[in-house]
Amino acid sequence: MKKGLSIFLAIIFVLSVALAGCGGGTTDTTTKPSEQASDKPAAEVQKTLVFGRGGDSVSLDPSQVTDGESLNVTKNIFDTLIDYKDGNTEIQPALAETWESSADGLVWTFKLKQGVKFHDGTDFNAEAVVFNFNRWMDPANEYHQGDFPYYGYMFGGYKGDEGHVIKEVVAKDEFTVEIQLNAPQGPFLNNLAMTPFAIASPEAVKKHKDKFGEHPVGTGPFVFVEWLPNDKIVLDKNPNYYKTGFPLLEKIIFKSIPDNSARFTALQSGDIDMMDGVNPDDVTLAEGNENLQVWLRPSMNVGYLAFNTEKAPFDNPKVRQALSMAVNKQGLIDAFYNGLAEPAKNPMPPSLWGYNDSITDYEYNLVKAKELLAEAGFPNGFETDFWYMPVPRPYIPQGKKIAEAMQADFEKIGVKVNLRTEEWATYLDLTGKGEHSMALLGWTGDNGDPDNFIYVLLDKDNAKGPDAGNIAFYKNDALHDILIKAQQSSDEAERTKLYEDAQEIIHNDAPWVPLVHSTPPLVGKKNIKGFNPHPTGSDKFTEVHFE
Amino acid sequence: MSQLQHKVETTFATIPKKESLWLDAWKRLRRRKLAMLGGGIVLFFIILAVLAPVLTPYPYDGAELSQRFIKPMEEGHWLGTDDLGRDLFTRIVYGAQISLRVGFLAVVGSIIVGTYLGLVAGYYGKWIDMIISRVFDIMLAFPSILLAIAIVTILGRSLTNALIAIAIINVPTYGRLVRSKVLSLKEEEFIMAAKAIGMKNWRIIYHHLLPNSMTPIIVQGTLGIATAIIETAALGFLGLGAVPPTPEWGTMLADSKDYIQLAPWTVIFPGLSIMLVVLGFNLLGDGLRDALDPKMKQ
Numbered sequence: 001m002k003k004g005l006s007i008f009l010a011i012i013f014v015l016s017v018a019l020a021g022c023g024g025g026t027t028d029t030t031t032k033p034s035e036q037a038s039d040k041p042a043a044e045v046q047k048t049l050v051f052g053r054g055g056d057s058v059s060l061d062p063s064q065v066t067d068g069e070s071l072n073v074t075k076n077i078f079d080t081l082i083d084y085k086d087g088n089t090e091i092q093p094a095l096a097e098t099w100e101s102s103a104d105g106l107v108w109t110f111k112l113k114q115g116v117k118f119h120d121g122t123d124f125n126a127e128a129v130v131f132n133f134n135r136w137m138d139p140a141n142e143y144h145q146g147d148f149p150y151y152g153y154m155f156g157g158y159k160g161d162e163g164h165v166i167k168e169v170v171a172k173d174e175f176t177v178e179i180q181l182n183a184p185q186g187p188f189l190n191n192l193a194m195t196p197f198a199i200a201s202p203e204a205v206k207k208h209k210d211k212f213g214e215h216p217v218g219t220g221p222f223v224f225v226e227w228l229p230n231d232k233i234v235l236d237k238n239p240n241y242y243k244t245g246f247p248l249l250e251k252i253i254f255k256s257i258p259d260n261s262a263r264f265t266a267l268q269s270g271d272i273d274m275m276d277g278v279n280p281d282d283v284t285l286a287e288g289n290e291n292l293q294v295w296l297r298p299s300m301n302v303g304y305l306a307f308n309t310e311k312a313p314f315d316n317p318k319v320r321q322a323l324s325m326a327v328n329k330q331g332l333i334d335a336f337y338n339g340l341a342e343p344a345k346n347p348m349p350p351s352l353w354g355y356n357d358s359i360t361d362y363e364y365n366l367v368k369a370k371e372l373l374a375e376a377g378f379p380n381g382f383e384t385d386f387w388y389m390p391v392p393r394p395y396i397p398q399g400k401k402i403a404e405a406m407q408a409d410f411e412k413i414g415v416k417v418n419l420r421t422e423e424w425a426t427y428l429d430l431t432g433k434g435e436h437s438m439a440l441l442g443w444t445g446d447n448g449d450p451d452n453f454i455y456v457l458l459d460k461d462n463a464k465g466p467d468a469g470n471i472a473f474y475k476n477d478a479l480h481d482i483l484i485k486a487q488q489s490s491d492e493a494e495r496t497k498l499y500e501d502a503q504e505i506i507h508n509d510a511p512w513v514p515l516v517h518s519t520p521p522l523v524g525k526k527n528i529k530g531f532n533p534h535p536t537g538s539d540k541f542t543e544v545h546f547e
Numbered sequence: 548m549s550q551l552q553h554k555v556e557t558t559f560a561t562i563p564k565k566e567s568l569w570l571d572a573w574k575r576l577r578r579r580k581l582a583m584l585g586g587g588i589v590l591f592f593i594i595l596a597v598l599a600p601v602l603t604p605y606p607y608d609g610a611e612l613s614q615r616f617i618k619p620m621e622e623g624h625w626l627g628t629d630d631l632g633r634d635l636f637t638r639i640v641y642g643a644q645i646s647l648r649v650g651f652l653a654v655v656g657s658i659i660v661g662t663y664l665g666l667v668a669g670y671y672g673k674w675i676d677m678i679i680s681r682v683f684d685i686m687l688a689f690p691s692i693l694l695a696i697a698i699v700t701i702l703g704r705s706l707t708n709a710l711i712a713i714a715i716i717n718v719p720t721y722g723r724l725v726r727s728k729v730l731s732l733k734e735e736e737f738i739m740a741a742k743a744i745g746m747k748n749w750r751i752i753y754h755h756l757l758p759n760s761m762t763p764i765i766v767q768g769t770l771g772i773a774t775a776i777i778e779t780a781a782l783g784f785l786g787l788g789a790v791p792p793t794p795e796w797g798t799m800l801a802d803s804k805d806y807i808q809l810a811p812w813t814v815i816f817p818g819l820s821i822m823l824v825v826l827g828f829n830l831l832g833d834g835l836r837d838a839l840d841p842k843m844k845q
Contacts, residue, residue: 260805261804261805261807261808264808265808279805281630281805281806281809282805282808282809284809285808285809328612331612331613332612334612335612335615335630335631335632390786398805400791400802401630401631401802403791404610404631404791404792405610405612405631407610407791407792408608408609408610408631408792411609418790419790419791419792420704420790421704421786
């Protein structure tokens with residue numbers, strides 16, 4: 001009987017908690033914690049910024065990684081020779097003050113900034129730049145330990161590979177570097193501005209060798225202090241930063257809180273100051289909270305549904321077109337992006353040059369879709385598998401929900417899809433090998449060049465396992481010729497034309513359903529100033545401060 | 548005390564009219580208000596589950612994106628709608644089917660395998676007992692949900708595999724229960740007598756040991772359904788159970804936890820359903836134990 005009583009009390013307790021939750025209403029729960037938070041910094045201006053994010057960094061050696069969570073941190077420890085301007089992918093000087101190229105585009109000369117020091121006190125000079133390039137590109141170099149994936153990817157492999165773009169990097173004098181190319185490369189300067197190609201301190205690399213990623217030393221606005229895996233990374237102000245008077249913050253802490261709603265709760269309660277990876281629906285709550293502000297990152301991504309064109313029935317273009325007509329893109333955007341996205345009709349975002357706006361997207365029309373499916377030989381539809389990603393991505397924040405919504409529409413034209421997912425690393429691995437029939441995936445651009453989308457994601461060069469970038473395994477020789485031609489040209493007008501043609505071909509073959517170009521939101525305290533989210537997803541916090 | 552126990556059990560074993568035992572138990576059960584409350588809750592959910600297609604005009608799957616997050620008691624949705632615009636009441640009712648079915652089948656599976664192994668281990672003893680009992684010990688050394696996660700990971704994600712995993716992890720519970728019961732029964736005179744008159748081993752096991760071990764199994768099984776339902780929900784919450792759009796309660800909880808501030812009802816109702824069903828089975832199980840096994844009463 002005693003046990004019975006305790007159970008009874010437990011019911012009362014649980015019910016009262018649940019009912020209190022019901023009655024409280026949403027406004028009450030959101031405003032209360034933030035009021036407490038705003039009381040705190042009233043005395044003096046806050047100098048430490050805690051940035052909440054979904055995952056931990058992989059390594060803090062920017063040349064070794066491709067993931068956003070790593071690059072977002074290294075962006076603040078290191079500088080590149082050339083940097084992007086605020087809010088777009090036009091280039092501006094950084095560690096290199098000026099540059100010029102020879103008439104044939106094969107020799108580039110960079111004049112470096114003088115008087116810049118690495119965090120360890122050593123000098124930044126032409127020798128340091130040469131050291132870094134040799135480390136990235138020369139497999140025979142004793143400090144070439146690791147994969148250097150992005151280098152190989154953007155510059156056609158490594159020294160000795162056929163198609164390697166960079167021939168040699170030479171220090172002409174203490175502050176002049178000459179880069180000699182094997183062939184001209186259209187997006188060369190834009191590539192150099194990418195966060196992975198940041199200049200590291202040669203002394204620190206020599207000292208830490210393959211452990212450099214745990215002891216990063218650069219010239220950037222912040223100095224690495226400590227890294228507690230899966231918890232936080234702490235950076236301190238670099239007092240000798242070459243931009244005098246900057247950075248304005250004393251300290252940045254990158255804190256990992258995997259769950260989006262838990263991170264948002266932490267922001268509301270004042271445990272963190274700003275965050276990315278906001279659930280689109282939470283943006284509404286943030287907008288209604290007078291202590292918070294919302295930033296929108298300019299869109300440079302695409303979320304898509306790829307058909308595995310090597311598997312029946314998706315080897316039939318009509319089937320792919322029919323399914324393209326059964327996707328309600330605007331409906332998905334209204335429901336899962338809170339309107340913070342636009343429907344995609346091309347594999348690259350409209351903010352990039354070379355975007356073909358004359359293409360008309362497949363209309364959302366289930367009747368026509370069913371007709372086309374019948375024409376393709378499937379009047380009764382078919383059954384197949386549909387993979388969705390298990391983690392929120394900036395381009396598809398809720399893979400499962402989108403998959404369920406699309407599943408309902410496909411069902412209406414007779415296509416029964418079985419939803420499937422895997423743990424994220426396995427998901428990338430298996431889709432890269434082509435085990436899926438249909439899979440959701442997406443891409444955030446790195447350098448603002450169409451090549452970075454179309455060649456990477458849809459060229460036949462990248463349609464090979466085990467880690468295909470082209471998970472539609474779409475192979476079109478005409479497209480391949482166009483893309484290679486565009487890669488080798490440095491005439492932007494010509495390249496524009498080529499990429500427009502490429503998008504036409506892709507639209508007709510429909511290897512993907514391009515779904516959306518999203519505008520990822522960030523939320524932070526109202527008194528944060530000077531933050532300007534960059535389309536590449538990596539932000540420098542040099543000018544960020546509290547008011 | 549031991550004499551009394553002795554007497555009761557021998558009486559049970561030889562009693563001619565079985566109904567009277569159950570009738571007697573039922574009378575005792577009816578006197579326990581909490582047990583009846585538990586039984587009522589269970590019955591309520593069983594009725595919901597059976598009548599699901601009649602109770603609601605909406606489908607549990609599909610998506611109506613224009614109908615997202617309708618508040619409870621508005622626009623004809625008793626419990627509101629979820630993030631895909633599906634009627635929450637419909638999903639909970641169909642979810643009751645799933646939870647009850649998985650809970651029941653998993654427990655039946657555990658009982659069949661566990662009872663068999665327990666009978667064999669208890670009756671034959673020696674090395675057979677040694678092997679079976681050590682395997683049980685090894686399985687019990689793992690936190691059960693961890694073992695279930697490992698099994699589902701190996702078998703692949705689906706509701707059936709979750710059911711199998713839950714059945715497997717609970718086998719030792721029933722196995723050990725039956726084994727200990729058999730160990731004590733084995734020394735009873737009626738078993739000795741059966742042996743003495745040359746009755747075959749399998750006949751002793753099925754006709755004497757099995758029926759006399761059923762009472763604790765029924766009690767444990769009722770409580771076990773509650774555990775199995777929680778474990779199903781836990782696996783679903785971790786993304787290892789039902790595949791979308793199956794309206795499994797744990798999966799529903801996981802899916803709506805992102806909206807806990809925006810649409811709290813999408814989290815509260817599935818959570819409340821899990822709590823109520825589990826509570827129902829626990830109360831009923833406690834009552835059954837008292838009713839079926841009067842000597843266990845303190």
